[in-house]
Amino acid sequence: MGLARNRRHQRTVDYWPGFVDALSTLLMAIMFLLTVFVVGQFILSREISGRDEVLNRLNSRINDLVEQLALEKNGKQDLEDSVANLQASLSSAESERSRLQALLAAGSGNSQAAETRVGTLTQQLDEQKQASARALSQVDLLNQQIAALRNQIAAVEAALQASEAKDQSSQVKIADLGRRLNVALAQRVQELNRYRSDFFGRLREILSDRDNIRIVGDRFVFQSEVLFPSGAADLNPAGQAEMTKLAAALIDLAKEIPPEINWVLRVDGHTDNVPLSGSGRYADNWALSSARAIAVVKFLIGQGVPSDRLVAAGFGEFQPIAPGDTPEARATNRRIELKLTEK
Numbered sequence: 383m384g385l386a387r388n389r390r391h392q393r394t395v396d397y398w399p400g401f402v403d404a405l406s407t408l409l410m411a412i413m414f415l416l417t418v419f420v421v422g423q424f425i426l427s428r429e430i431s432g433r434d435e436v437l438n439r440l441n442s443r444i445n446d447l448v449e450q451l452a453l454e455k456n457g458k459q460d461l462e463d464s465v466a467n468l469q470a471s472l473s474s475a476e477s478e479r480s481r482l483q484a485l486l487a488a489g490s491g492n493s494q495a496a497e498t499r500v501g502t503l504t505q506q507l508d509e510q511k512q513a514s515a516r517a518l519s520q521v522d523l524l525n526q527q528i529a530a531l532r533n534q535i536a537a538v539e540a541a542l543q544a545s546e547a548k549d550q551s552s553q554v555k556i557a558d559l560g561r562r563l564n565v566a567l568a569q570r571v572q573e574l575n576r577y578r579s580d581f582f583g584r585l586r587e588i589l590s591d592r593d594n595i596r597i598v599g600d601r602f603v604f605q606s607e608v609l610f611p612s613g614a615a616d617l618n619p620a621g622q623a624e625m626t627k628l629a630a631a632l633i634d635l636a637k638e639i640p641p642e643i644n645w646v647l648r649v650d651g652h653t654d655n656v657p658l659s660g661s662g663r664y665a666d667n668w669a670l671s672s673a674r675a676i677a678v679v680k681f682l683i684g685q686g687v688p689s690d691r692l693v694a695a696g697f698g699e700f701q702p703i704a705p706g707d708t709p710e711a712r713a714t715n716r717r718i719e720l721k722l723t724e725k
Contacts (some may be wrong), residue, residue: 615673629685651675654712672696
């Protein structure tokens with residue numbers, strides 16, 4: 383028997399330092415990866431938001447330039463039509479002047495009137511030539527404006543394409559960062575689950591080997607009959623003995639875990655689905671489950687466990703782990719669950 387105790391003592395000394403180091407390293411790595419991911423997401427989202435605003439402004443500018451181009455084209459067409467009309471009028475005036483000059487040369491006897499008419503037509507012809515020259519000048523100016531607008535549209539389209547290409551590159555970077563972070567987190571979670579299983583296995587050895595104390599997932603489960611009398615929330619002697627062992631383990635754990643790891647032990651109270659009469663100390667199962675969780679927390683604090691590392695919660699009968707209304711199912715659902723987690 384002495385040899386077995388020595389071996390148990392040696393295993394205890396070898397186990398905890400490695401577990402605590404591994405858990406500390408794992409949690410720090412997860413926190414670092416989460417920080418990098420959040421910062422990266424924030425920066426990339428800001429950059430993408432800025433690019434979206436630039437794209438919207440560029441698209442609005444393109445629409446304005448297209449409208450201006452359409453207006454300029456319409457103006458150019460009107461001027462071209464005016465030039466064509468003026469040229470037609472000019473041709474008609476020149477024809478009329480030629481006819482009158484022919485009549486004058488033939489001696490029709492109306493030379494004075496013809497000369498007057500020729501002068502009038504010549505003056506009109508000069509005015510139309512001037513108007514035609516002005517119209518042509520406006521057409522040239524419009525052509526220059528249209529060319530400038532086309533250059534601006536080409537520059538805006540080039541900037542838009544460059545912005546879209548940069549935005550697509552950013553989206554690819556975000557997707558790649560998320561994928562790598564998910565892979566890393568999945569690996570870390572697997573390691574954390576393995577270390578947590580080892581921790582609860584060790585805690586099971588420390589507390590007892592009784593059948594009504596067991597591990598369910600990431601929780602350490604006590605049946606209520608181990609800790610409390612029926613319908614009450616005062617720890618019985620057996621429950622106090624078990625909680626004393628748990629308190630000693632938690633105090634040792636608090637000394638080993640680095641202060642930057644913000645851990646807590648959550649104590650959850652659960653009852654069966656049999657309603658209380660309401661005439662006793664507790665009005666319903668909500669009150670009973672909460673009172674039992676608080677009783678466990680207060681006892682652990684009395685044993686020296688830091689109060690800021692404990693959380694109490696009551697769930698009543700609304701979180702069963704065994705379906706049905708059989709005595710066995712109800713006994714299974716009456717329980718206190720302990721879960722080591724982060725705040």
